[in-house]
Amino acid sequence: MPTKTAIVGVGQTGYRFKRTDVTIQELAQDAAAKALEHAHMEMADIDAFVIGVAPDALIGIDNVDRWIGQALGVAHRPQLRVNTGGTTGAAAAQAGYVHVASGMFRTVMVLAADKVSETPDAQWVLNTAMDPIYERSLALNAINMCSFQAVRQMSQYGVTERQLAAVAVRSRRNAAANPYAHLRDPITIDDVMSSRYVCWPLKLLDCCPRSSGACAVIMAAEPQAASSPNRPAWIQGMGATSNTIYMGDKMGPGRDTDHADWDELAIAAASAYERAGITDPLSQIDLAEIYAPFTCTEIAAVEALGFCAKGTGGAMGEQGMFDMGGPMPVNPSGGVLSANPISATALARVAEAALQVMGEAGEHQVPGVRRAVATGIGGTLQFHTCMILGDDA
Amino acid sequence: MSETATTSGPLIHPGEWHIHYDYAVGDTAARFFTELRDNMKVYARRCPSCGRAFVPPRAYCERCFVKTTDWVEVGPEGVVEAFTIVYEPFDGLPVPPYAVAYVTLDGASTALANFVTGVDLSDPEVASEALALGSRVAVAFAGKREGMITDFHFELLGHNK
């Protein structure tokens, strides 16, 4: 049996477009200090570090994790970097979990930071993630890969642009209650519908911002976690799935999975649910923090997590199923549509889910949370992660 | 030292990060690109285990985890599986608007991405209707070909759901 492991401290800097007042080292220090303060711990109490940084080129320093490590003052301690694109922060959390669950360490800090505003070329950088031989010269990037999903959802399931818009409206409404969110002004369906097309059918307000910021969580093994002054958020299950980079393989007649859907997330969730003993997600999970950088992706996610049937996510969202106070609140924090510090985005989902279980989410707290799910997405919608946090081990 | 450097706003050091790489396409992709360039043909690579014909060609099947074996010609026509029309300019990427589509060429098991021409993109609603999934397209080759994926693009043939 894995050593029982819980999140006992969370620190976030708050997410903004630009942070010219600090270097990325200082951003990381801020998140680390806040997590330590929250956990009532000191840096000396941390046995190992996992640092999540996605493409170095977004920040402009190769191996920037080591620059960050220096700022934490952790020389000669174990430190390991994870980079899995969008899932980086969630994959870092999974790596942090096995540091403790393996029995090797009592405590670990998982930290992710990004300062995307320092390159004006973010989509160019993300274009260099595409197959350099077959696909890079076709101008593919993080936005149009999601457009391909949206057009398939519209064609196969009748998803409408208004249903997409409803996702953005709810995210911003929730973000208004989260002081860490980047975009906190409420918007209307009409605002979304009248915003300009970026990559048809996705409009400007269907898209996430790019943000600067850092997030840290501290995990501890059972004896330490149980004596934490905070209510621990126990890691009950996790899963990850990798699919092909080639989006075209998920479209033709030879496909195993469909680019319209997140069948990969369903596989990762099945693994996490099994570990957590979840058989009926809608009744056994109280809220979801979903990595949905574009409106269409959240629709695929709620279906993959088993909250509603395939093809119905758009309509169920429009009817309020995922609102605060609804049957399954999704992204009480405002989610990725309201803040996207790329490397830290998926870790922020884990952190927000943990805060909900700890009962410390503040104004966007869902009442009586016993269990929450956090997801991550990366690559050409090919990497998926899922983590279940709950109030008992 | 000037005092104004730090009081007139944040101090920014400019940086550049341009690295040159020489990507080896490998023997499998080289054959594909050579056929594009010299013979204006599109070839897929077939998995001996599951029989799927991959285009762009893969040297191995990710599912069966065996090397692919033979070549099969696909196209020149196919069907749109997904598309987008880009209206926003991005640094380093083409000037909008432009359309990119994934197309399953006749005889292929997987879809292949490329630019689509022959559609007026000025009105998003009209253009998206013209490109609707299921539309038929044909491969159109460039006059001057360099053994690159951009040696061809897709031309819309008309709607055929």
Added chain:
Amino acid sequence: MNIQSRVAILGGAQTVPAACRDDVRLEELVFEAAEAALADAGMERGELDTVVMAGADQMDGRSISSMMTACPAGAYLKDEIRTTVEGSYAAVLACMRIMSGEFDTALAITWAKTSESPYDRVSTLSYDPFYERPVGLSDVLDAAAVASTFPGSKSELADAARSVTVKNRANGAANPRAFLRAPVSRELLGDSPYVAYPIRRAEVPEACDGAVAVVLGSKRRAESSPRQAVWMDGIGWATGDYGIEAAPPARMDTLRAAAERAYTMAGVTDASREVDFAEVFDATPYHEIFAYEALGLVPDGAGPAFAVAGGSELHGDLPVNPSGGLQATNLRFASGLGRILEAYLQLGGRAGPVQVASPSQGIAHGATTFPAQSHAVFVMRNY
């Protein structure tokens, strides 16, 4: 420490190293290694629970390069994760995943295809953009600066460096898995021009392309494995200061910290007596000499004399880099997993012409150069 499961290597493979593998694209090179490692372990891809990769984007010329390499590494619709520190960290993370009891089997994989990328430019990008990059630091310059901090005689150290390179290139000449198969003489080394004093051109090995993979499994899985299991009983890793180390860098305090963790975990109290051989990071011969001391294979200050006296030779008291190390097979970034593979083959009696006599316990060591050197140390056993 309360480890849930002992971890074993069940098989492994490395592609034949070559100066330039332009017959395959990077992903196909990765597939080659994964396919061969699974075959060596007698396993199918379907039996893998997780794939753990180590890869660095700028080396690969692909942002988030694991997007391209995950499926050729065997991860299609499977659990997968990627670390970026150095090749051996794929094994670090894979071991922890199995030790947790969450996974039964894992494939750890890494690769180098630096024939496609300008290594020196990439290496420069690792430095702090404000204070260090403008000074033109690179990893060879750093290694030279580190060598300058060794407290002993500089001429004795340079002489020992020559002994190490001669030894490793001789081992490489005998090792069918090595890249550089021609031995070198002391005279050739002495005549080689300096790159950055005291490091000579012939002491910096030419890089090669290749991929390395090992299959790992839990104790339960190892019991049904067709091959002799080799156990990963001690693992330690650490990252040092980003700039030049506070202590004399030649002491390799970060490596000492990593080794101490691995030894504590494995119950090794005196490595010089208990270890039968070591495969270590030797991007320059100086790194190997400093590693003798930092790994506790010899007392502090005794590294150069140990090298000159032949103690680390293939049939010496404590063979170091019987494979020829990086001096013979320089898979940049990936070499740490190569050290693990070579140690695995030694402990299974499969090292061929460079087999050391009946070893039972060995050390593998992976590292990065400055800035912020990272070191991972593995204590491996066949009992």
